[in-house]
Amino acid sequence: MLGRVQVPAQVKKGEPFEIRVLVQHPMETGFRRDMGGQAVPMNIVDKLVCRIGGREVFRAELGTGIAANPYLSFHAVAEQSGPVEVEWSDDRGERGRATALVNVA
């Protein structure tokens, strides 16, 4: 599952910075009907977690009320340069991950 994570080019040690994630996913609610009148089955990204230096800094439980191609912005602090890892999964067990490197001044 495709997605990407963006962090600022440079951050100050211990100072909160914004992490932005965008996942490619239809986030089917289960309420839509196709051309034949059949309900399109529910299929959503329901879990997302962000780790910095292996430590969890953010976790989200998403429902059908999150728009398609889920966008999330949250904040974190980092003590040293390294990867910001985001992983997510949907209700069918499909998984995705994206990483960005944060440069701590």
Next chain:
Amino acid sequence: MAGDVAVRRRRFLVAGGAAIAAGALPAAAQQRFQPAHDIAPLLQKLTGGRAAERGGIEVELPQVAENGNSVPLRIRVTSPMTAQDHVSVLHVIAERNPRPLVASFHLGPQSGKAEVATRVRLAGTQKVTVLAALSDGGFRVAEVEVLVTSAACLDESL
């Protein structure tokens, strides 16, 4: 889009609990929309029965959302975000959505700042509630009315 900037408003809910009036809708228009669920039981479940204080949460939502399938939402909670005093969870509830609990965001001292943004689906004009669970076991709540011209799930758009 330039138009969005003009209609976007930031609503601050102060301790006085100012209520935002979306404006009266004609009765006929009201009937087109899904009726609002009673979210009190859901809130009770999330707070474990504890009372939630108003204030300290800033909820940024457009006053008018042209497309209910994607409505930008930003939440800011005033909190030092230290190990002793931080926001642990933010819940977003949309009373008219078929599933009112939209999302739960888990934060902690590593967040540094209690600020989260996303895009939500709103099934019609309604009140959006944000409930913040604090590390000391307390809760804060804020509510904002959003006028949605094209409702998610009800109006056939994508």
